[in-house]
Amino acid sequence: MPIMTVREALRSAMAEEMRQDPKVFVMGEEVAEYQGAYKVTQDLLQEFGPERVVDTPITEHGFAGLGVGAAFLGLKPIVEFMTFNFSMQAIDQIINSAAKTLYMSGGQLGCPIVFRGPNGAASRVGAQHSQCFASWYAHCPGLKVVSPYSAEDAKGLLKSAIRDPNPVVFLENELMYGQSFEVPEGDYVTPLGKGKIVREGTDVTITAFSIMVGKALKAAEQLADQGISAEVIDLRTLRPLDIELIVESVKKTNRLVCTEEGWATCGIGAEIASQIMDHAFDYLDAPIARVSAKDVPLPYAANLERLALPTVDDIITAVKNVTYK
């Protein structure tokens, strides 16, 4: 299989969907002439022209609402946030207009739109540019929330998201853009709402999404050296959550560590822990552990930033706690 970076995978997903559906267009800050702040939209302007690759002013609230309005009339906008931190300016339109209108209209008015861009911490950019919005969006009915790890899934999931008739929040990660993975050739899609076991194991289940999948895999490798067999689940979609996959894994391993790069309070891990209590309480041999960012705004200083973000070692420690080793 060919090797591709996550960046190229996302780009090719958009280009392929734009080729086959003239209703698909991309808009956002620096997506056209600049070729994307992180070069995810490289060459799209050259291929599709300025009517379908639209540079916006720095006006997140306005252009998010504009995208939703365009979707009401049947277009399929891909709205890029330069980072999801700026989506906080636009969150009213994402939730109140995009997510709720289908319900409020008795099923008349859908909103086929994708909001995408890098989410979570990058590197040394401070508190305002480093937040994970996974739990914010996953909280809300009417949205689908996707957060891929590998290039293969980034492409397949983004193509599914663009084709989906519902609003999809697609959370990427800046530090993942340059990472390379094997990617199948041709036109394939990855279904939304399905997680994936990315490493099989028997002693403990580790759930992760986005950049944390890589950390979980590294932790699993080191744990294997110490005689602990960890199963790693890449959640891939956070809403709807593939809880069946986690339940089946926990029934096998009897232990669960939920990881995420965001804060723990009301987070994805908290949600998974609650649902596992509902569906697999009798299978648990230890309390569920959470690995997350520390409960502080992300600091700038290199040493403090390292302390604030969840690490491979944090995951190993949590696994040892739940396996009593």
Place this chain on the structure above:
Amino acid sequence: MTLQTDTLVRPTVTLQSKADLLKLYSDMLLIRRFEEKSGQLYGMGLIAGFCHLYIGQEAVVVGIQSRQNPQDTVITSYRDHGHMLACGMDAGGIMAELTGRIGGFSKGKGGSMHMFSREKNFFGGHGIVGAQVSLGTGMAFAHKYKKDGGVCITYMGDGAANQGQVAESYNMASLWKLPALYVIENNRYSMGTAVARHTSNGDFYRRGEPYNIPGEKVNGMDVFEVQAAADRAFAHIHGGHGPYILQMETYRYRGHSMSDPAKYRTKEEVDTFRNTNDPILLLTDFLVKNKTATEAELEQIQDQVKEIVKVAADFSQTSPEPDPSELYTDVLIEA
């Protein structure tokens, strides 16, 4: 760039057919009677929550609607009953939504502030003040993208005009020459706060100037002046020149919502508008003085309107509540 109302010649209304003129009367009267009935049903406890009546502002939406094209789309805020009726949405479906019944336009799930009709090109009904302005700008973007010749007409109040996303929308609409008509219904109060207390400069029609969007202030109580202004706006937009702003000077007779006793203004102020500037009285006066219609013809229309509202009110009470199974439908579309 800006036009002043005092420089305008009063439009030549005789160009309209008698049928067109009577339709203006009928449409405005339907909104008036519908809203009066809504107020009654609210008082009886059949309508709940927030309910914002349009009484006093009828000439605005009826005047604009009478000059737009079938492919044009409409979006507005939560004071939306009049806009829906003007778009031709069935009065019974609207009233049944107000009472939260399955026969409502949103199957009872939206309520007064959240109703839509794809068929009639009405896209809500939005409860967040100002949100409809960027949504409407996006609809205008879609009209241009699809090259369907449509214009999106976005209504907002004087209160919404101060939201940041309105300025954001003006900028993009002008930058991309979008076919967007922004209608600011200045009913003089943003909930309970008078324009002079919430706005540093009440010339909302000039808010487009920094973005090169022309605007006009219009007497929104006179349906003919509204029509004439709409014609100028649509000519500009159809010419490919981008958006246009109309500031409609109007007045709402009732409180902001049904729970508002409107103690922030005097009874005399309301009476002055009612007695000297009422849009329906002004039109009636014109029709009678110009012998366009006889008293008997107008009475016939009044009876028809009364009957439509009666049927709607009956339907809104006989249509059942949504089945409990509706709780979980329409959250997502099956992919």
